[in-house]
Amino acid sequence: MPTLTQTIFNAGEHDLAALEWRLDYEPRIRAMRTMQNSRPLIGGPAEKGAGTRFICPLKDETKRAKLIPFEFSLDQAYIIEAGDSSFRFIMNGGQIIRPTGADWTVDSGFGISVSVNHADSIYRCIQGHTASSENEPGTGGAWESFWVLETSAWEASIEYAVSSFVCRNNVMYRSRVAHTSSDDNAPGTGISWEATWEATPIYELASPYSEAQLVDMKRTQSADTLIMTHGDMCQKMLTRSAHSAWSIKDYPFEAGPWEDVNPNDDFKFAVSATTGTNKTLTAKGTGFAPFTEKSVGRFVRLQHTSGTDVTVGWCVITEFVDATHVKVDIKQKFGSTAATEEWNLGAWSEETGYPFNVHWVGPALGFTGTRTQPRRYVQSAADDIFDFSPTNEKGEVLDNSAFTRDLGGEKANAIRWGAWAQYLMFGTNTGEYRIVTPGQEPLTPRNQTPRQDLALGSANVDPVRIGPDVVMVQEQGRTVYSLSYAFETDGLSESELTENAEHLTTSGIVEWAFQRTPRPTLWAVCADGRLISMTYSKKHKVVAWTPRVLGGNYLGGPPIVESIACIPGDGLDDVYLIVRRTIQGQTRRYIECMEAEYEEGDLQEDCFYVDCGLTYAGPAVQTVCGLEHLEGETVDILADGSVHPRQIVHNGTVSLQLPACKVHVGLNYRAIWSPMRVELQSEQGSTAGKDRRNDWAIIYMWGSLGLKCGPSLDEEDLQPVVFRTTSDRMDQAPDLFTGVKRVEIKGTYNPFADLYLVHDQPLPFRLQRLDRHFEFKD
Template sequence: MPLFLHRNSFNAGEFSPMLDGRTDIPKFGMGCRRLKNFLPRVYGGVFRRPGTAYMGSLPGPGRLIDFNVSGTMQYVLEFSDLLLRIREDGDLVTDSMDATVELGSPYAASELFEVQVKQVNGVAYFTHPAHPVQRLTRYVDAATETVSWSWEVVKWSYPPMREENSSATTVRASAKTGENVILHFTETVNDIEQTKDVFLDSENIDDYIGSYIEITHRRKDALQKLNLEPDEEENNDVHSESITVIGDYTVTTYGTWIGKLIVEVLDSAKSWQEVRVFESAANDPRNISYKATSQTNAEYRLRFIHESHSGNPNAVLEVEDTRYSGLAIITKMLKDGEVPLKDRCEVEVIKDFAYGAEIAEGPTPEDPDPQFSTPYFRLGAWGKATGYPRAISFHEQRLVFGGTEAQPNTVWMSGTNDFENFRYGAYDSDPLAFTLAADEASPIQSLLSHVALLIFTQTEEWAVLTSEQTPITPANLFVRRQSRIGTTQRPALLALDAILLLERGARKVRRFGYGNEGGVSEELTVLAEHLTRSGIRQMAFQQQPDPILWCVTEDGALIAMTIDPSQNVSGWSRHETEGSFESVAVVYGDSGLADEVYFVVKRTIEEVDQYYLERLDPLWLQKLEDDNQETLVYSDSAVVYELGSPQTVFTGLDHLEGETVAILANGEYRGTAEVDSGQITLPASNYTGVVTECENVVIGLPYESVLQPTKFELETPGGTAQGRTFQTERVTLNVWKTLGIEVADGPDEEFYEAAYHDPELSLGTPTPPPSLFTGLVEEQIDGAHRENIDVTVRQTQPFPVAILSIIPKFETHGN
């Protein structure tokens, strides 16, 4: 007796062959043995992936990075060997002279996938463990609305520094300010001063060139005093000497004075500006005790406009920090002949030192005044000798970096809303740094801003929490280990409300959760482990129209996971083309209906490797819903022609020279043709047998889409149907907006094409091409006796396929 089964969901995606017998898995009946160039949808059915449009070529291997300014303004950054170009809507961005914007990049092609980037508005920061932090800025001229771009190494307003020296080593400078200032490091042992090597992080001491160094001295004077009793012969407008202030300071007055006392600060233009004015009148004399904070390093002074006084009044400006720090950048490492010296260097002073004295030349210079030496110094945290951060994020209005070669599990956080300031302090908005108290020195691989700051290392996952969910401050910081999984350097990302990370080894994608009690995770590749065996190179998330995680693997494959945790959906699919996928990026779409998915695709054209930028048709779903059959893109590296007048010869196909292409002309499949001299001539219509001119034509590389569900399970009075033989007689497909579909008894059997034309008309009768079909399609199959129902659906024509369910009619045999 014939039996019927209804398979109405395929959104568990392609299953690993290792699960072929696991009919007990809840999602087994929603999985597929093969799901090639189909995308599972959250609703249960599968849709053929749209084709890709050719957008241009790259000079060589490259990587794409999204740059979303807003929901309606987006760019794609195209990196190749030592080069950055910018694309808008697929086109290369040009400058005011209509020349392509090409920015020099420090990243070689082999380094591109180790680059991490975070963006805030029109500014993006880039990190790589072997290069200084870079900044890309998009400028808009308010008057002309023209856009320009800049790419540069970040010049920190104050750089991140390492821990302050805690040994007996001291340093002294040959001068307080200027260039070519020599720093010398010594240590006194048994009252004998000896040179002391400090540049020990790298065998090549020249690696320290470009690094920062901070030198701190105790202040001789932490206050400035102003006599409020000016000489009668002098101007009644007087001021104190200036003092450098960073942090808290106080102003206090004593005695009886009449007039105005003004606190002033020196601005960047070297002009004194009022900070606060205090007045004391003859009918209401007063004294003041004022406390304030300077968030930046600045010069302050007191100014007094005198009217009268009695006694000996005065005012005192006093800083609470009794230390003063200067900053320099190393410009040269010194040598004794050919022998590198690790105890001295030459610097350019950026912020004046408190003291400096001439240092005699020679390996053991003598300082005429030992008070100029100080044990308080620290080297810059980042540089060629120590490495640069490999991870980056923004969190709570701070720019956050993590992990260098010298400090693999240290995190640096900028000042609040002061992204390029890393001068540590004790105030809530001050920059801070901390090192994970981990069992191992596993390097930080990536950072992610969520409710907490999440830190992913090579072997563990951590969360930076605060008490009562208050902001992170230097005094309010709790770092807790969440789990011990380990990740790659590919950044974790947020997909809807799911945190997705790539596990160490680059083969497993996990959904990660965290809390005060530790983290939990779910492996999302466990049902499709065979798709990631070469390792995942890059991930990008598309939200509209369906939530899909796109992944490029190390062997050039493209795989995708449809994911919606609220619907318990996570289904993988594989996607193939005539070539290999090298990179992927997703930006917001102009229509708002679909995000735009871009790829770098490597194709071999006339025996030469070419690298193309291609984009999935972002309007594929809208076209289907509007029955716009004439411009459907279901071929790869395609060119879409929408002409004002019809024609038969189509040019502009040089990128596909010598390739066999599929042709969709005015909605009809015209077969294939070979590109010759960058052009093709339309073949005759399959319905009229006549070559007709067309105005809406899509030409690109054909690709095959295949769907084969997992084995069908059937409970019988005798138990499972596994182990019996099956014979399929008919297959009914519930389809939506579909054309050109083929069905077979198995993947290696003969395929039968569904007939969508009016069966009462012969193919020789002039009729319009068949329209997209929605409904039930039945195909009779002369099925063989098989171990299971191996029904396979295929599409090779440049048309869409959407399969909502499959209903096989079959018989079983055997005990």
């Protein structure tokens, strides 16, 4: 009776259409036909992935949102729920609440970031002090040096926009619709107030991004500031000063960047003064009428030359007068009021568009692509991320000056991303570029050359840095490559990471996040809402893709994952998801967080293997409430480490068989493993073409409980593996099992003799080795 042993499962789920019978292919030995809801370990075993914990519903469940990570420090990391025109914030698995603060009183001491109520408004302290009439919030002569107004009091006869915040009777309200305030819609008391306002304890910040714009919004972070880009608006800066103190403002770039120097000597600019505000800038030259109403906010740079002396100044347009005249504020002194043909217009404006992408290059900040210049990349001065002047005031180019360059090529060659990994790299829709310097000198405005090393084409998905390599998605979204520098070719080389799992990326990857701990895993969201993961170790040659199918449903199919983000958590990285579900026939959108898998030393009662779940921990109870988000759903229950019968949530509650102190409740999901089909050599020769069956299997497992095995996924074919022994108490769950189980497989003779291992209980399972014993039909 031939026996096949598999001890390594770290090649993931393989594409059967391409690799089903590639018996000579080494990764196939480590792969499986199915690894649903399984996490391959780099060392070889495969375990059931842990469940997801319910965090909160989206603010507006009828619209899509985007999750944005914000890492201030290892112990202060946030998830931003970026919704239609609003941001909300999550920390340590919970939403940040808007503080209402204590009442302001004279002679009280107030520290930085403390919030107070005063005159039905909320103020936040920005300088520690002892309260006095001089610094009384809103009225004291020096109050603005000590306080910042966070939320003003509601007033009648005021025009309030959508998502405006007010304070009334020490309660926060957000406007549902634009309206003029009156006694009828006064928050909390007016007869129609609920149609106009909503009381909200959740901290929220008005955002400039619509639901549609969030799709193409890109970002990067430094310390307590997130810099965001979108081609249709000026870059934004989101700044955190406390857990419940955030602000958004325009990115204050200055002195550039600039479009190309004016090529027409007949077109000139003259300014009415060399310094000052509200001065007149005049365009001169036949047919030269460059200004429109959209010119407001655009920069203009003028260079005046007298002999060998060069003076460079710049201004910002503040008012449109006509096609040849505008008002300007002068930011850097001009050398003369004489007309000059040496001028540049600002590259970023409402007329030309704003950058699509942003990235760091050491201490400098880089931006790429605009609506009118899709191939252009811009880098700030090395010592000032807001300074984009290509020269000093004398027109001299310095090594630390800002610069602007084009990659070259066709106009369609749009830059999709920029990244720094030993070199400055760019991905475009037609290829991947590296910026080279002579002798690998530091990058300066005068020593760089763009070089196209690859022609893969990049999708509009920011790459992920994994070790020294950059991992990117190809233009169609179906193929993932790892890019690294190759000394032998002096250029970038690519390694395909999806060659064995093309069946998982058919709809295209649209968003992803890299989880560094407890094991390196790249989580990816596909356009069809599928969630997949890749366990990755270049050193150990592990590339293992598996699908994660969440419990529950959306319109009868699996739930849809719409966004993903990862931040440092308590001892591991936390992965957050936005999940679209059907609950009681209604579409719901929830934020959920992946839990950690069981590890040695963990308590059985702490195992969390349910989806969209919650935990009760406290004195023994027999009824668990707070489950309104799963109303009407059939849920799994793990109570004090023991599996209780499934229940239907009614009025947000479930009942237990016995009282318990720690209870996990959530949706069921199942992990499935099915090994690759094989051909063997028997005493009679090759088994190719012969009917066969799995006679029995020997399963080596660690820290596991609950398993079914069979020749198919039909419930009648799956045999439960027995874990309870005669020495186990009937009123307690068996302990997690580490050891070997021999299971008889009651299958019929067929050409493939498939084997399925199914785990559908809210408990852990880790597969360490699998022996299959075959019997062949003569």
